[in-house]
Amino acid sequence: MEEATTPIEPSAAATEVGAAGTDAHAEAAAAHAPHGHHGPPTGFIRKYIFSIDHKVIGIQYLLLAIFAAFTGMFMSVLMRLNLTWPGHKWTILETIFPLGAPGGVMTPEFYLSLVTMHGTMMVFFVLTTAPQGGFGNYFLPIQVGAEDMAFPVLNMLSFWVTLVGLLVLISAIFVEGSTIVGNTDFVNNFLGGGGTGTLGPIGGWTGYPPLSALGKVAGPGQGAGATLWITSIAIFCIASLLGALNFITTLLNMRTRGMSLMRMPLTCWSWFTTAILALLAFPVLLAAGVLLLLDRHAGTSFFIPGGLVFNDVVQAHKGGSPILWQHLFWFFGHPEVYIAILPGMGATSHILSTFARKPVFGYRAMVFAMFAIGLLGFFVWGHHMFISGMDPRTSIAFSVLTLSIGVPSAIKTFNWLGTLWGAKIRFTVPMMFAIGFVSLFVAGGITGLVLGQTSLDLFIHDGYFVLAHFHLVMGVAAIFGMFAGVYFWFPKMFGRMMSERLGQLHFWPTFIGVYCIFVPMHIMGIVGMPRRYASFQEYDFLRPLDPLVLLVTIAAIVTAAAQFIFLFNFIWSIFKGKRASGNPWEATTLEWVTPTTPPPHDNFGGHLPTVYRGPYEFAVPDAPEDYVMQTTPDAGEGNVAAAGAGQGSGQGVQGSSGNGHNGQH
Amino acid sequence: MGRALGVLIWLLTIGSVWLFVNGRWWLPPYISEHGPAYDRQFMITIIVVGLSFAAAQIGLGWAVWRYGARGNRGERAVYSHGNNRLEIIWTAITALIFITLGLMGQRVWAQLHLNEAPAGSTKVHVVAQQFQWNFHYPGADKNFGRTDPNLVKDAELNFVGLDEQDANAKDDQVVTTLAVPVGRPVELTLESKDVTHDLFVPELRYKQDVVPGMAIKMHFTLTKEGRFELACAELCGQLHYKMKSYLIALPANVYDELVAMPQAQFQGRITQLIKEYPLGIRQGAATTAALR
Numbered sequence: 017m018e019e020a021t022t023p024i025e026p027s028a029a030a031t032e033v034g035a036a037g038t039d040a041h042a043e044a045a046a047a048h049a050p051h052g053h054h055g056p057p058t059g060f061i062r063k064y065i066f067s068i069d070h071k072v073i074g075i076q077y078l079l080l081a082i083f084a085a086f087t088g089m090f091m092s093v094l095m096r097l098n099l100t101w102p103g104h105k106w107t108i109l110e111t112i113f114p115l116g117a118p119g120g121v122m123t124p125e126f127y128l129s130l131v132t133m134h135g136t137m138m139v140f141f142v143l144t145t146a147p148q149g150g151f152g153n154y155f156l157p158i159q160v161g162a163e164d165m166a167f168p169v170l171n172m173l174s175f176w177v178t179l180v181g182l183l184v185l186i187s188a189i190f191v192e193g194s195t196i197v198g199n200t201d202f203v204n205n206f207l208g209g210g211g212t213g214t215l216g217p218i219g220g221w222t223g224y225p226p227l228s229a230l231g232k233v234a235g236p237g238q239g240a241g242a243t244l245w246i247t248s249i250a251i252f253c254i255a256s257l258l259g260a261l262n263f264i265t266t267l268l269n270m271r272t273r274g275m276s277l278m279r280m281p282l283t284c285w286s287w288f289t290t291a292i293l294a295l296l297a298f299p300v301l302l303a304a305g306v307l308l309l310l311d312r313h314a315g316t317s318f319f320i321p322g323g324l325v326f327n328d329v330v331q332a333h334k335g336g337s338p339i340l341w342q343h344l345f346w347f348f349g350h351p352e353v354y355i356a357i358l359p360g361m362g363a364t365s366h367i368l369s370t371f372a373r374k375p376v377f378g379y380r381a382m383v384f385a386m387f388a389i390g391l392l393g394f395f396v397w398g399h400h401m402f403i404s405g406m407d408p409r410t411s412i413a414f415s416v417l418t419l420s421i422g423v424p425s426a427i428k429t430f431n432w433l434g435t436l437w438g439a440k441i442r443f444t445v446p447m448m449f450a451i452g453f454v455s456l457f458v459a460g461g462i463t464g465l466v467l468g469q470t471s472l473d474l475f476i477h478d479g480y481f482v483l484a485h486f487h488l489v490m491g492v493a494a495i496f497g498m499f500a501g502v503y504f505w506f507p508k509m510f511g512r513m514m515s516e517r518l519g520q521l522h523f524w525p526t527f528i529g530v531y532c533i534f535v536p537m538h539i540m541g542i543v544g545m546p547r548r549y550a551s552f553q554e555y556d557f558l559r560p561l562d563p564l565v566l567l568v569t570i571a572a573i574v575t576a577a578a579q580f581i582f583l584f585n586f587i588w589s590i591f592k593g594k595r596a597s598g599n600p601w602e603a604t605t606l607e608w609v610t611p612t613t614p615p616p617h618d619n620f621g622g623h624l625p626t627v628y629r630g631p632y633e634f635a636v637p638d639a640p641e642d643y644v645m646q647t648t649p650d651a652g653e654g655n656v657a658a659a660g661a662g663q664g665s666g667q668g669v670q671g672s673s674g675n676g677h678n679g680q681h
Numbered sequence: 682m683g684r685a686l687g688v689l690i691w692l693l694t695i696g697s698v699w700l701f702v703n704g705r706w707w708l709p710p711y712i713s714e715h716g717p718a719y720d721r722q723f724m725i726t727i728i729v730v731g732l733s734f735a736a737a738q739i740g741l742g743w744a745v746w747r748y749g750a751r752g753n754r755g756e757r758a759v760y761s762h763g764n765n766r767l768e769i770i771w772t773a774i775t776a777l778i779f780i781t782l783g784l785m786g787q788r789v790w791a792q793l794h795l796n797e798a799p800a801g802s803t804k805v806h807v808v809a810q811q812f813q814w815n816f817h818y819p820g821a822d823k824n825f826g827r828t829d830p831n832l833v834k835d836a837e838l839n840f841v842g843l844d845e846q847d848a849n850a851k852d853d854q855v856v857t858t859l860a861v862p863v864g865r866p867v868e869l870t871l872e873s874k875d876v877t878h879d880l881f882v883p884e885l886r887y888k889q890d891v892v893p894g895m896a897i898k899m900h901f902t903l904t905k906e907g908r909f910e911l912a913c914a915e916l917c918g919q920l921h922y923k924m925k926s927y928l929i930a931l932p933a934n935v936y937d938e939l940v941a942m943p944q945a946q947f948q949g950r951i952t953q954l955i956k957e958y959p960l961g962i963r964q965g966a967a968t969t970a971a972l973r
Binding site: 233462463538 | 682683685686689690693696697698701705706707708709719721722726727729730733734737738740741744746747748750751756757758759760761762764765767768771772775776779780782783784785786787788789791792793794795805810811830831832833835836842857874875876877878879884886887888889890892893896910912913914915916917918919920921922923925960
């Protein structure tokens with residue numbers, strides 16, 4: 017056994033898991049020994065506000081995401097109302113948005129600002145924040161057996177920077193939506209002017225220039241709101257970058273003894289892959305965002321070509337390319353799709369196995385598939401741009417690569433089904449959502465086969481078919497992964513169970529609802545309905561879709577209403593839920609062996625656990641229970657202090673011999 | 682609970698498939714030469730997608746129905762970490778299907794995009810602007826007059842900045858409706874005055890971004906007469922949803938007469954044609970003859 021103070025040297029040993037007796041110990045964990053660790057904070061502010069405890073930060077991220085999710089959802093309901101009953105007077109709307117909905121009727125630019133803010137809110141502050149920043153922060157260190165993230169202060173910083181990003185985004189609503197804030201000197205002189213009655217910019221979350229680059233000349237919602245919107249995204253990029261560094265370092269260097277890479281829960285693999293994607297993708301968006309800001313405010317022309325005419329006035333810009341933005345944006349934007357969905361895949365694998373009471377089918381294939389998806393994800397951004405005017409030969413290469421990314425996605429689906437085959441499923445609420453994830457991932461992902469073909473994009477690009485596809489797969493499926501995660505980990509995070517009955521009441525209408533919302537949208541796309549239309553009244557060919565438009569809106573309202581059951585359950589259970597035991601689900605991984613629930617400040621009470629086996633040892637023949645904890649030593653290791661099913665007693669765990677155990681089962 | 686969930690997954694699968702096969706909503710009829718090939722490839726893909734979707738959901742529903750724990754905690758699941766042979770088989774099959782589809786999916790694209798428009802194609806310049814389509818015809822001389830952004834005067838109806846001094850510009854026409862002949866190759870050159878737009882006619886089976894700073898060419902040949910809605914499919918600002926025009930597909934001789942007319946007459950004739958052609962494909966040659 018190595019000395020506890022041996023310098024960090026994880027990778028070589030850690031990856032050699034094939035041979036017996038090469039269990040890696042993450043010396044880093046020991047290097048990050050209890051005495052060197054920051055002690056538990058005592059004051060309220062250091063404990064709950066400016067906390068450097070990864071668990072508190074995880075919860076902060078989660079709460080931020082829940083706030084953003086409900087805001088984004090509210091916006092989507094407003095959009096549906098406008099599409100279904102155009103011109104209807106919603107008196108209450110006038111009270112809230114006197115400029116955006118004069119007389120209670122939503123203006124087209126108000127609608128488009130809803131589109132933009134909904135997308136930005138959901139993609140960045142929900143889908144990127146909750147699965148990675150929330151659950152990843154809370155559980156990655158615990159699941160690998162570390163006391164905290166590698167850089168706790170950086171971790172705190174990444175949350176607070178994210179919050180600043182969100183506040184800047186929200187401020188875009190006020191500078192555009194109100195004449196009071198929107199007409200101050202600062203807004204007019206430095207931000208490009210506001211008060212246009214929108215809720216921020218109206219260029220969509222993709223913000224294509226020149227529309228987004230020219231300022232007020234391009235129409236309402238392109239002034240101060242757009243400036244703040246880009247600034248918000250740039251801030252978010254920095255936060256994600258900080259977070260990603262932390263995740264990668266923690267995972268590589270701070271695994272506890274015996275936690276070889278191939279013994280990590282699939283959740284950790286998913287957070288790790290996601291962090292790598294974020295590390296490589298966000299800087300590109302950051303650069304693009306800065307260039308766009310320069311175009312708007314410094315007179316540069318990165319994305320603006322010459323000879324543009326607005327109201328008979330030729331613009332001064334020249335030499336830029338609108339398509340350059342699209343390349344930069346989608347170079348980030350496509351990996352972003354996987355940043356949103358990979359943690360959901362990890363959580364689903366983890367939860368499916370736990371409640372199937374069966375090991376994950378093809379663990380190794382799952383890991384490779386995740387990496388394949390991550391890697392290929394960097395070479396397919398062009399499929400967002402087939403009809404953008406870029407070289408059509410390039411499109412063919414992107415198209416074939418895109419179709420091939422379906423292969424690892426299919427492998428994952430097969431393996432989930434394989435995990436369920438021959439299982440003894442316990443239908444808890446997290447399991448319902450995990451099964452829902454698989455169903456929705458298939459439903460949403462499979463249409464990638466249609467959209468990935470250059471030829472078929474000639475008709476369906478930029479229409480409701482795409483909208484349906486990505487909402488199902490990166491929106492709804494990813495959110496089902498989050499719900500599964502919340503219901504599953506809530507007992508560990510708050511020490512209480514969420515109500516099972518309310519959880520079921522939440523699941524059923526949500527699952528049926530999202531199908532009723534998004535499957536009909538594919539049909540709308542096949543008929544030819546274009547995206548981002550404030551009204552469908554102008555076109556005769558869209559008339560036959562009216563009944564579907566109504567169906568989708570009703571389903572959206574019902575589904576949105578059902579989310580309040582979740583919100584109530586979440587808040588109520590924090591205070592009044594049934595007390596949770598240390599391992600209520602009879603799961604096997606390290607988050608369930610912490611000495612207290614919720615875990616103490618340093619997670620394991622000063623004694624890091626030793627890991628003896630892979631993460632999903634369910635239904636092991638001849639074992640006393642139908643699950644074997646990762647910390648349970650093999651038979652014949654009786655002298656080792658029990659770190660088993662329960663609450664690691666500590667003594668000797670650190671000192672026991674972790675060597676010589678083969679992690680492969 | 683498990684059985685209910687299994688049944689629900691099956692019901693949702695049936696409902697989803699029904700939406701695709703009930704025949705009430707589908708692609709609009711095609712009007713271009715590449716239309717049949719497009720529709721065939723679309724249909725093949727949708728069938729593969731539909732079968733894969735149904736198979737996966739039925740399998741998931743079955744697993745959920747069949748493998749629920751029955752209350753007896755003593756029962757254990759099958760202890761298995763997977764099956765490499767199965768992994769290899771299903772990976773190979775999926776890869777084969779997906780890549781084949783991917784390669785097939787390039788045909789229509791290659792035909793339209795990797796070939797130049799045939800010589801002698803009818804040429805029209807499309808100039809998009811916030812929330813209006815302008816179509817610039819070369820006139821009887823078949824040469825487009827010079828345009829210059831500095832000459833744009835929307836109030837004087839010079840939307841494309843046509844240089845009246847240029848000899849080629851004398852007979853040019855600019856209207857807001859796209860008229861093209863049936864049975865002859867057509868080449869459009871797409872330009873934008875301000876932001877990115879997208880030319881989309883559902884029946885044409887063609888969408889193409891109109892990017893400022895670029896002159897993007899697209900070509901096609903129409904096979905059916907009629908009048909069709911032409912929409913903008915790339916978010917271009919406040920009134921994006923109203924940026925509408927029409928594509929009128931005319932018999933070649935009607936088209937030839939039209940483009941020989943000077944601007945004012947051209948404009949009047951287009952207005953008349955919009956009235957004469959109801960929306961959709963125009964059936965029968967008799968009506969075509971009557972038009973002349």
